[in-house]
Amino acid sequence: MYTLNSHNSIMKNEVIKYLNIINNGIYIDGTFGSGGHSLIILEKLSTNSKLFVFDKDINSINIAKLIKDSRFFYKHSSFTEIKNFLNKKKLLGKVNGIIIDLGISKDQIFNSKRGFTFLKNEILDMRMDNTIGIPAFLWLKKASIKDINKVFNKFGEEYKYSKQISEYIYNYNKHNTIKYTFELIKIINLFHKKKYKRINNVTKYFQAIRIFINNELYNIKKLLSDIVDILDINGRLIIISFNSLETKIIKNFFNIKNYNINNIPLHYKDKRNFINIKNNLYMKKIIKLKPNKEEIIKNKSSRSAIMTIFEKKMILLK
Ligand SMILES: C[S@@+](CC[C@H](N)C(=O)[O-])C[C@H]1O[C@@H](n2cnc3c(N)ncnc32)[C@H](O)[C@@H]1O
Structure with a gap:
C-alpha cells in the first residue's frame, strides 16, 4: 500500500x-x-x-x-x-x-510490486501508469535483438555485453518468457562476471528498461x-x-x-x-x-x- x-x-x-x-x-x-x-x-x-x-x-x-x-x-x-x-x-x-x-x-520501489527494483523478485512490469501500455516483460518478449540492445545502449549507457545479453534474452524468450526480475538478473549476471565498483551490475539495465517503458x-x-x-x-x-x-x-x-x-x-x-x-x-x-x-x-x-x-x-x- x-x-x-x-x-x-x-x-x-x-x-x-x-x-x-x-x-x-x-x-x-x-x-x-x-x-x-x-x-x-x-x-x-x-x-x-x-x-x-x-x-x-x-x-x-x-x-x-x-x-x-x-x-x-x-x-x-x-x-x-x-x-x-x-x-x-x-x-x-x-x-x-x-x-x-x-x-x-x-x-513504487517497495510497494508497487511492479519490478522497479532488482532487490525483489517481482513481475517485470515497470510502468508508472499501469492502466496503459504494456508491461516490460511483454515488450522484451516482442522486441528484436536490435531494439533491446538499442534500449540498453541509449538509456542505460551499457555497451560491453549489451549485444550478447540482448541476443540471449531474445533466444530465451522464443521458448520461455522472462517474466520476473530475478530471471532477468540471472541472465545479465551470466555475462557480467566481474562486479562494478559503484553500482550493482544490473542497475543500468533496469534503468534503461524503465526509461524506455515510461518514455x-x-x-x-x-x-x-x-x-x-x-x-x-x-x-x-x-x-x-x-x-x-x-x-x-x-x-x-x-x-x-x-x-x-x-x-x-x-x-x-x-x-x-x-x-x-x-x-x-x-x-x-x-x-x-x-x-x-x-x-x-x-x-x-x-x-x-x-x-x-x-x-x-x-x-x-x-
Ligand atoms: C520521485 S517521485 C516524487 C516524490 C514526491 N515529490 C514526494 O515528495 O513524495 C516521482 C513520481 O513522479 C511520477 N512520475 C514520473 N513521471 C511522471 C510523468 N511524466 N507525469 C506524472 N508523474 C510522473 C511517478 O509516478 C512518481 O510517483
Missing part, C-alpha cells in the same frame, strides 16, 4: 526557498509521488492560492485523495498534459511555480518545450533529475547555443544561462543545487539528485 508522505522528499527546504511562493498564486506539483513536496507547499500557500498535482501512478493519486484542502486539486495524468489541462481551465500562462521531481518514489526522456523534453507557455512572468520551474541523461537534457534545453538567436537583442547574447525564445520570453537559469551532506547521510538515494531552477523572463528591448 502507498502512504501519504512516505517518500523521503528531496531538498524540501530548497523547494520552498526557490519556489518563491506569492499570495494568491497558482502552483503545480507535476510528480505528486507520496505528496511530501505538495504538503510543504500547502503549508506555505495563502488561502486563495491553488495547488494542482499530477501523477501517472494511480496509487499516488489515491493517496492524493486523502488530502482534504479546498486549495488542492489532483489529476491522474502525465505532467506532459499540464499545458492542455491549463488551457482547458483558462489558466495557461498563469502558473507561478512548478516542481518536477523525476524518478520513482519509495512506494521518460521524451516526457521531460515535452514539459520543457511547454514551460514558457505554462508559467507566468517570473514564474519558476524547479526540476530534480537523478541520472546523467535527464540532467543533460535539462542542461542543454534552454541553452542559447541550441537556438536560432537572430531575433535576440545583442546585449542578451553573452548571457549563457538562457533560453527558450517565444514572443521575447525565455527561461533563465537561476541556480543548480545538490543535496547537502546531512541530507545525503540521512537519505542515501538523494546523492545523485540535481535540482535546477529556472525563471520565466521577458526580454527587454532596449
